[in-house]
Amino acid sequence: MYSGLMSTSERLIEATRELLWERGYVGTSPKAIQQLAGAGQGSMYHHFTGKPDLALAAVRRTAEEMRAAAAASLDGPGTAYERIAGYLLRERDVLRGCPLGRLTMDPDVIADDRLRAPVEETLDWLRGRLASVVEEGTERGELSAALVPADIAATIVATVQGGYVLARASGSPAAFDAGVRGLLTLLDPSADDRS
Amino acid sequence: MYSGLMSTSERLIEATRELLWERGYVGTSPKAIQQLAGAGQGSMYHHFTGKPDLALAAVRRTAEEMRAAAAASLDGPGTAYERIAGYLLRERDVLRGCPLGRLTMDPDVIADDRLRAPVEETLDWLRGRLASVVEEGTERGELSAALVPADIAATIVATVQGGYVLARASGSPAAFDAGVRGLLTLLDPSADDRS
DNA sequence: GTCTATAATCGGATAGAC
């Protein structure tokens, strides 16, 4: 139940974000949203046309936050490797998974272009941003010249998204951390990578 | 609707596997299972105690299949790199995602130890099997000696699981393929990986 | 803006006839 300092529509959006993260779109009912937001049915249907509309507002906000968080790691100073490492090693609520990525497993989200759009755009943006960092790294000689920026960017994002899967399967963040360590070893320009 | 050549309980399990893959546990109703299996409610509750019981049978079978498919790639001949590449590049229904991995985003699956167990065990087994291959590779000089087998194994599985996320977000297998290419570049012992 | 009432459908299951 959220503070009364937030407006009703704000509380509804925040409650929806929370529940979408925890239970996904199919698993989140209007009633649960209303209870967590401390709002009645009338309020919800006054501010939003229905569950999809509210979910859209929630997903857009989550996408915004995710961009900002990634940019904070990637826009900083340091070598390409350091910025990528910073992104991979930043604090995460590993066992909760990615609030945006988890939605891709939701058939009702994938089937709705309006709901899928912010998810796609944000992951695309992230890959693009990482590809730029990798490209800078190869140009400056900080990373192997053999790397294809767009491919490595996809590998990095996939390792994070898949790391969540492994962590949730085992009930421990250890597998996520292992995957990240493995990727950093593979990227590390200072490691002796010859057999 | 499955062939009448299968027994009713077989059809129920296959229908459940299909729907769990497509819609997850929360999104799959007994009624939908019965319709797809061509079975009545009575049949379902005769053969299984309820939705969780049926889901358990379905998940166990899917886990078996996944192990067998991975083993087929990893147990073959070839260098460590070749076997890992074979596993990563084998044909997949990328846009459908991983039938086991997707369950980790389902809160009701994660909350139920009996349902989560086959998911955890199978992904653990896969990581272990890949770690063995990597270890063989480092010992034989086919892969960099700097690699920590368990970490690289986690990276490989995570790249696949996360690749599904990227593919589903964008509605195209391209991002999955890019992530795999990136990982193979990073693993490739013949690539010049010095800056 | 928020509340309560009402409603049609679905979800998950039990009971008992055949």
Added chain:
DNA sequence: GTCTATCCGATTATAGAC
């Protein structure tokens, strides 16, 4: 083993009073 009937709560709203 399979079928139909029945049940109760949840889901996703709509209508209208306050």
